[in-house]
Amino acid sequence: ATRISSALNVRDVKDGLPGSYRLLIAPTLEEARELAQHLWEKNKIRQENIHKIVDYTEQQIGAKQEEVLVFEEIPDAEYVLLGAAASVLSNNYNKPIFLFKDREDEFLGSARAPGGYDTVKAMESVEELLSTYGGHPPASGFRFKKENKEKFKEGLATYFKTHGQS
Numbered sequence: 001a002t003r004i005s006s007a008l009n010v011r012d013v014k015d016g017l018p019g020s021y022r023l024l025i026a027p028t029l030e031e032a033r034e035l036a037q038h039l040w041e042k043n044k045i046r047q048e049n050i051h052k053i054v055d056y057t058e059q060q061i062g063a064k065q066e067e068v069l070v071f072e073e074i075p076d077a078e079y080v081l082l083g084a085a086a087s088v089l090s091n092n093y094n095k096p097i098f099l100f101k102d103r104e105d106e107f108l109g110s111a112r113a114p115g116g117y118d119t120v121k122a123m124e125s126v127e128e129l130l131s132t133y134g135g136h137p138p139a140s141g142f143r144f145k146k147e148n149k150e151k152f153k154e155g156l157a158t159y160f161k162t163h164g165q166s
Contacts, residue, residue, distance in 0.1 A: 007036070007043040011080060046081065053077050053085035057099065058092075068160045069096040071153045077101050079108055083139065086112035096122070096160055098153075100142070106131060107149065111140045116165035126155030 012019030019039050026032035053074055060072050070089060074082065079101055086097040090112040096119060100109025111119040118137040123130060129152045133142040144152050 006047070007039045010039050010042045010046055012039060012042055049078065050081050050084045050088065053081060053099070054088050054092075057085065057089055057097075061093075065093075068157050069098060071098045071156065072100075073107065073149075074099050074101055079110070082110040083112060083141075086110050087139075090114055096156070098142075098156065100144075103143070106143050106145055108143050109141065111135070111142065113138050114165070117160065118163070121163070122156050122159040125159045126152055129155065 008020040008023070010019060014022065019035065019042075023032055023035050023039065026035055056074060057070065057072050061070060064070075070093060074085075077085075077099075082099040082101065086099045089097045089099075091114070094114050096111060096113035096117050098109055098111045098119075100107040111123075113119050115138065119140040120133070120135055120137055123133040123140065123142055127133065129144055129148040131143040131145065133140060135141055
């Protein structure tokens with residue numbers, strides 16, 4: 001079931017229709033097989049790219065393992081993969097993970113955290129530094145101006161040191 005859901009989660013829109021929907025309405029079994037194979041191949045590439053982000057981030061963590069959260073800029077990453085990579089890292093390190101990428105004059109990111117942490121409340125505590133944010137406690141997204149990078153990280157660290165895992 002996990003393998004199927006991963007392949008169906010691949011972003012593959014054609015004529016305004018997602019690949020998973022096109023698979024369900026394929027007029028012939030042969031067309032469904034071809035599309036399923038196409039989605040599976042795209043999923044393999046997606047998984048490889050997520051692993052590259054995880055590997056890169058783990059290299060960056062290095063001596064910072066004692067920090068209360070992971071807060072990393074990921075160069076050349078697709079935004080849509082940051083959440084999945086943050087989930088893997090959050091499970092591996094049992095701490096909040098904030099990954100983000102460069103978007104001209106701002107950073108755009110995704111956060112994941114294990115149970116007991118609230119990424120949205122953490123961002124509420126520093127909302128003046130953010131252009132936008134939202135989501136739910138274990139999974140959220142955010143955008144902030146580049147000049148706020150260190151203040152945002154410091155504010156998140158302060159929040160998680162104070163509020164920790166409940």
